[in-house]
Amino acid sequence: MDKGRLEAFSDGVIAIIITIMVLELKVPTSPDIQALAPMIPVFISYIISFIYVGIYWNNHHHTMQAVSSVNGAILWANMHLLFWLSLIPFVTDWMGATHFTKWPVTCYGFVLIMNAVAYTILIVQLIKHHGKESLLAQAIGSDKKGKLSIIIYAIAIAFSWVNSTVSFGLYALVACIWFIPDNRIEKKIISSEDEKR
DSSP states (O other): OOSHHHHHHHHHHHHHHHHHHHHTSOOOSSOSGGGGGGGHHHHHHHHHHHHHHHHHHHHHHHHHHTOSOOOHHHHHHHHHHHHHHHTHHHHHHHHHHTTSOHHHHHHHHHHHHHHHHHHHHHHHHHHHHHOTTSHHHHHHTTOHHHHHHHHHHHHHHHHTTTOHHHHHHHHHHHHHHHHSOOOHHHHHHHHHHHHHO
16 A cells, blocks of 8 residues: 555644644733743643654654555554554643643653554554565664663653652653654665665
8 A cells, every 4th residue: 555645644643733732832811921930831841742743753754755655554553653642732731730740740651652662563564564674674673762762761650650850851861862863764765775876
């Protein structure tokens, strides 16, 4: 099957997720600048979640450039990823509104770890479909960065019961690790194109 519809649908869902997150930012009723102070945790949670959604969109885009087609299992794996991404606005709003208390920070971490697992499942299905010698399989390699992220998420979730600020810091650390676009796929695509010339 052609990958175009999967890409278009995913782009649309991710755009809606970002729209929902920004709509959750409530405008203060007071015209004073001090009215923004209670919203600082909301802005902080929005910023990190925006970065996370951007990272997933960026990596999804690069991943789809390395594949030529999809199948039913890939479509469902992608829907699974979009499901967990769609929960980011909910946990973002809850975490910001409660000023990073234990349960919202724990649930935020759970949603992040499930996004990472869902993305891993998508990658596994794509490699299964295209083969272990495919461009994507070579680019992903052992995926140390992905595995490290899941470990950090798990540690952060455990820490949320002790100190939710440390947990949030660990979530921010993973975002920093992924903020610079993962160029493994890009490099493989460029070298593959150079070989064809």
